[in-house]
Amino acid sequence: MTHRSVSFITGLLFALGLGVSGMTQPEKVIGFLDVTGAWDPSLTLVMGGAVFVYLFVFRVVLPRRDRPVVGDRFGIPSRRDIDAPLVVGAALFGAGWGLAGFCPGPALTSVVTGMTPVLIFTAAMLAGMGLHTLYKKLREGA
Amino acid sequence: MNVPTSDLLAALAGGLTIGVATSFMLIFSGRIAGISGIIGGLIPPQSGDSDWRLTFLLGLLVGGFALRLVYPAAFPAEIPASTLGLVVAGLLVGFGTRLGNGCTSGHGVCGIGRTSRRSLVATMVFLATGMITVYFTHHVFGGAA
Numbered sequence: 001m002t003h004r005s006v007s008f009i010t011g012l013l014f015a016l017g018l019g020v021s022g023m024t025q026p027e028k029v030i031g032f033l034d035v036t037g038a039w040d041p042s043l044t045l046v047m048g049g050a051v052f053v054y055l056f057v058f059r060v061v062l063p064r065r066d067r068p069v070v071g072d073r074f075g076i077p078s079r080r081d082i083d084a085p086l087v088v089g090a091a092l093f094g095a096g097w098g099l100a101g102f103c104p105g106p107a108l109t110s111v112v113t114g115m116t117p118v119l120i121f122t123a124a125m126l127a128g129m130g131l132h133t134l135y136k137k138l139r140e141g142a
Numbered sequence: 143m144n145v146p147t148s149d150l151l152a153a154l155a156g157g158l159t160i161g162v163a164t165s166f167m168l169i170f171s172g173r174i175a176g177i178s179g180i181i182g183g184l185i186p187p188q189s190g191d192s193d194w195r196l197t198f199l200l201g202l203l204v205g206g207f208a209l210r211l212v213y214p215a216a217f218p219a220e221i222p223a224s225t226l227g228l229v230v231a232g233l234l235v236g237f238g239t240r241l242g243n244g245c246t247s248g249h250g251v252c253g254i255g256r257t258s259r260r261s262l263v264a265t266m267v268f269l270a271t272g273m274i275t276v277y278f279t280h281h282v283f284g285g286a287a
Contacts, residue, residue, distance in 0.1 A: 128236020
């Protein structure tokens with residue numbers, strides 16, 4: 001195994017999970033966020049199911065290993081501070097998510113459909129990421 | 143609020159699969175399977191740190207292709223959205239996930255799954271602004287973006 005093959009398998013499984021769960025249907029995602037209207041609660045089970053498995057692995061499997069199968073250490077984020085970029089970034093992301101019903105994984109998984117709205121959203125998303133790279137450079141240069 | 147049982151089971155099955163995928167990356171590579179972070183790290187590509195990001199993207203695309211063949215119902219027949227709405231939404235999602243260091247997968251699954259305070263806050267915030275946005279687009283102004 002290499003990092004390359006691990007991430008390929010992760011991406012593949014991730015896409016299948018997103019497709020089966022309903023996350024690749026923007027109308028369904030918007031229905032999930034529409035809590036004051038015809039709320040569709042089913043997608044709570046997507047996050048719930050995923051967190052359940054991850055929590056178990058993080059609490060039970062991870063502590064029994066001193067290193068990952070590939071590579072020499074676990075790269076677990078250690079920051080604990082709640083800062084403005086975290087909150088503002090999450091707020092902007094949520095607004096975009098609610099507007100189109102797409103978050104990054106489902107959009108990329110849907111690219112192969114060739115549907116114009118998916119391509120437009122994904123191109124804009126990548127451009128938004130590029131804008132952040134520029135923004136960071138400008139701030140660091142200042 | 144009237145959801146077919148099959149939708150609930152599909153959501154749960156998909157969620158468990160996503161849990162396995164993210165856990166697999168954690169145990170095998172020691173990395174956090176946050177999609178916006180993995181993809182954002184390619185803009186621009188850094189030498190020596192791109193291969194695994196590209197194979198992750200390839201996995202997503204191959205998975206999407208497999209879904210089209212085996213389970214085409216995963217994708218909608220059409221997406222009723224304006225070009226302007228899609229562009230604004232995409233820019234917000236791209237910039238916001240990078241500024242906030244994560245999206246639904248990195249914060250919502252991996253972060254909450256390790257009970258990170260930052261991820262819990264980020265997830266509450268993006269769920270809240272997502273709900274507020276849908277409230278405005280669907281109930282105040284009527285009609286989708």
